[in-house]
Amino acid sequence: MFIWQLFWAFLKIGFLSFGGGYAVLSMIQYETHSNGWMSDAEFRETVSLSGMSPGSIATNSATLIGYHAAGLPGAIAATSGIILPSLIVVILIAAFFFKIHTNFWVKSSFYGLRPIITGLILYAAIHFAFPSRNGSILDWTTLGTLLIGAATFIAVVKYKVHPLAIILLSACAGIVIF
Template sequence: MLGELFVLFFKVGCMAFGGGYAAMSLIQREATSRGWIDSAQFREIGSLAGMAPGSIAANSATLIGYDRAGTAGALIATAGITLPSLILVAALAAFFVRVHDHPSVRALFYGLRPVVTALILYAAFHFGFGGSAGSGSLFAWQTLGMLLICGGCLLAIVRYKFHPFAVILLAAVAGIVIF
């Protein structure tokens, strides 16, 4: 199990262009297709991972690793998702500091950034509502409550410049009131 955890999260780490949010749907897909967790569990894990500091993807890896194989699993999964960044950034820092100024690299990122944007938008949809459509367990008012809180959070951050952590705490209170 430890080897499997390491390999999966190492692969996710290699593909995690655009940071944690863009990698979320990949983690959800890989972990649920292996039968490790279901969509509802992933919702819990992602929510806890998003509450803590650090990358939501690395935090999710920590929690899935812990769920599968205890503390060792948590460490292995975290190491797996972090190592590709470590290796690549160290290599870039050593040899190619100005690589991003190269025209070919600019062309690569010209095509990659819109894809990352799509991955992040999809992650919001997939993590927010994925798995709930078919199950029938999510009542309409639950979805409505979620949209209300989600909209309130956006308003609080964009309009009133709340700190994200304050918004999460307020959302937790709102959750207790609504659900």
């Protein structure tokens, strides 16, 4: 029964997710927290590990959360749940996308989704940058997070540093700072 709960939760997330893995993190966090599958600290660690692993952060997070909650069967259930909707939608869209991609309603809906996706990504970024600890907003952890974030932004925008180098350097900075 618990395996079906994992599958169903991630199936819902898979059907309702637009904008990629980072945009869906708030939904994954809600399901994880409301079902008591892991603590907020464990969730943040899971997302960090998922982001550094190859592949989609949503799929990686689902796999790790499922494994944490119910072992290998949980990992299989959560992963299947989150990828099944995408598989179905891709198959259906591939069948007739070239007939509708210039349709006004289709183009307008994609433009309408952009601010929603941006908002979801911003929420996830703020939530992970400022985790609630001891009621203090500014502490050494938060300052370290802001420092790494600012350095990352400058490295990508100004110096066009490759994302892999950014990930490795940020991981090293995290080890030193935290």
